[in-house]
Amino acid sequence: MPSCEHIPPDLFHGVESRRHTDACVRQLSRSKEFQRYITHREYSESLQLTWFMALIGLSIALYYHLLFVYRDMYVAPFGNFEANTIPSLFSTALLLFYIAPCVLIAPFSGFFETLPSRGALRLAVVFTFTNMAVVSFGGRWLHHPPFLITEPPIPWITGKTSEARQLVTITLTRTLPLQGGVVAGWLVYKWRRMRWKKAWHVPLPLITVPILVGVFSCLWFFLATCFVTSLTTTSFFFPVGGDTKAVGDDVVSKILSMVLAIKQEFLSVLNWLSLPMSLPDARILYHLWCATLELCVLYFLGVFLSSFSSVFRGIFWLLPTHPTTWLLSLISCLVGLNALMRSDSGNMLHVLGLLTLACMLVRNGFLITP
Incomplete structure (x- = not known):
């Protein structure tokens, strides 16, 4: 029986070609490597x-x-x-x-x-x-x-x-x-x-x-x-x-x-x-x-x-996604964050808010296209 590459098109679905395919599948399923793979999948699952x-x-x-x-x-x-x-x-x-x-x-x-x-x-x-x-x-x-x-x-x-x-x-x-x-x-x-x-x-x-x-x-x-x-x-x-x-x-x-x-x-x-x-x-x-x-x-x-966090993903669309407005907003957040950190009277709540906004803008810049 010739290999699959040498089978004529009119004999590709013949009885002899199916018998060869069954023999190949049977040989693969009985091989040691295939059994090891099945055992690994069952073990992992x-x-x-x-x-x-x-x-x-x-x-x-x-x-x-x-x-x-x-x-x-x-x-x-x-x-x-x-x-x-x-x-x-x-x-x-x-x-x-x-x-x-x-x-x-x-x-x-x-x-x-x-x-x-x-x-x-x-x-x-x-x-x-x-x-x-x-x-x-x-x-x-x-x-x-x-x-x-x-x-x-x-x-x-x-x-x-x-x-x-x-x-x-x-x-x-x-x-x-x-x-x-x-x-x-x-x-x-x-x-x-x-x-x-x-x-x-x-x-x-x-x-x-x-x-x-x-x-x-x-x-x-x-x-x-x-x-x-x-x-x-x-x-x-x-x-x-x-x-x-x-x-x-x-x-x-x-x-x-x-x-x-x-x-x-x-x-x-x-x-x-x-x-x-x-x-x-x-x-x-x-x-x-x-x-x-x-x-x-x-x-x-x-x-x-x-x-259920995917419900709140719509908030990201409220933030700018255009490259110009996105970059200006991110720079503004970083400048404000730096100013708050240099100020001794600043509140940590404002710092956390600006840091969260900056992280959301960074996420918009890489995952959302305008």
Whole structure:
């Protein structure tokens, strides 16, 4: 049988040509590389089931919290440790190492189709801004130290431009320990986007991948907290009133001290698990449960609300798109932003407004044609 390039046109749909096509397809479907590709696709799509794990797990966690942990909601003030029941160690570990990672992995894995690179970047930005908004405006309602620090609120609206550096510093130092989950979700996305010939698979991805994400987030939180503490001279519980400076000397001693601190912390955790729970340990467990659950709910709401952001895209059409008017408007925003930053009596609310307008104009200049 000649190849397909040498088949005459009148015999292209004949019985012999169809038999040759079936043989080629059968040979391809039975090859080892094709089987590896199918296995990789099935393995990659199995992580999309984390959507169901996240929804079911988050519903159970909220029900458990309202029914057992936060039972005296009409009498006790919100977040009062003494008036609430302490969650068990097993439930806290399940929330921290499985349910919360599923909430982070599910949006990056996509639902019916693979998330594009721009969508994954947008999702990481949404999670980052969620963390920044929580630590800035959470107040006493979301304050669960040392895991989630939101008190006192950061005065982004009422602050002055002379305090801009301090406001940015305290926001970054509060947000950095919380970014481990976002980084882990992004790494899972990049891992799923690897070519099927180079990809490596871990067994039982629906169990091992969320656990690895949870462990990575905890290690990130501890290392980031140690790093922030070593680089700041004052406590980062307070948004203003304190200069920060980098420690430029004794870098090796700082790294060694961090390694020793990690070792001592690990040994203390092992000793804590073997001893009966005391009042300070129970308080830490309560704050860990509440902080993790609050962030999970806020992440889920952020993903849900960001899906409806296309409704507000009409606002971009109200801004100039002609090259001349667009450039003049952008220059005016940048000049006004520079003038406000140089003025000591300027308001940070005006700075944020001009910065948002400048970002919208930049987006118009690259994505919308006149």
